Amino acid sequence: MASADQLQFQEFDEAEDLLATTPNATTKSVSEEARPQHATLQMGGDSDGEEGETDQTELLAPQxxxxxxxxxxxxxxxxxxxxxxxxxxxxxxxxxxxxxxxxRHHLRNNPDLYGPFWICATLVITVTVVGNLATFIQMHGKPDYNYSPQFHKVTVAGIVIYSYAWLVPLALWGFLQWRKGVSSGVSTYSFMETVCVYGYSLSAYIPSTVLCVVPYEIFRWIILLVAMCLSGFVLIFAFWPHVRRDNKMVAIGTLASIALLHVLLAVGCKGTHQQDFTFGPKERLS
Structure with a gap:
């Protein structure tokens, strides 16, 4: 017991010497030393803000x-x-x-076909009905014009629009799946997500085709050009993150193909508003 008391007094003497040397020094009690220490881990910011936000969006998305x-x-x-x-x-x-x-921000791993289906159906109706109405308004009152509804345009517009909304996404999805196996930097969406983004991108064409009933050719081209740009940017912003790490020429070619097919669709929509009329008997005989 004596030796233990001497050892304890010796420790107190050493502590007093330490405090005399450094008055601002802090000491820890035995209970504090025995208490487990907690480390704080600070996560650095993601170098790519979009990818970091994408990961967070995917985690918050309903499974x-x-x-x-x-x-x-x-x-x-x-x-x-x-x-x-x-x-x-x-x-x-x-x-x-x-x-x-x-x-990533609006579908959130929950694609649907309800919106794309009815957007395409509405676009088919507006393209054909407004196209016939625009022709009637422009040619009404002319003695040599006999109005004849172009019902066959409904079938043509339906085939073109639904083919674009399904076959083009299928081709793009298949191409990105192939590039994903060739280049590690390429990724892709699921097939239904690809169809969904293409279907919703066509919604900008609905009001533009309705406004094309105005009988001014320059106004029609401006309206369709605006709709084409809005719709095309949706596709470019959606697929650019998946192809930007691929070969430069392949990435540019992919986006150029997406834009070109979109321009062809806009031209096809504009073609339904061209003058398509039937003349009277005298004009046909001459």
């Missing part, structure tokens, strides 16, 4: 149970959306913003 491709439940889930979701996606397609990826 849905995936059903088999050949099951009825799989397609039922694609139409399981509410009005607010559809309206939000339509608004986003009208106002494309750099850094705001349409798929």
């Amino acid at each position: 849905k149970k995936t059903s088999g491709f050949w099951t009825f439940q799989y397609y039922q889930d694609l139409f399981d959306v509410d009005t607010s979701q559809v309206l939000d996606r339509i608004r986003a397609s009208f106002i494309p913003m750099p850094g705001r990826n349409f798929v």
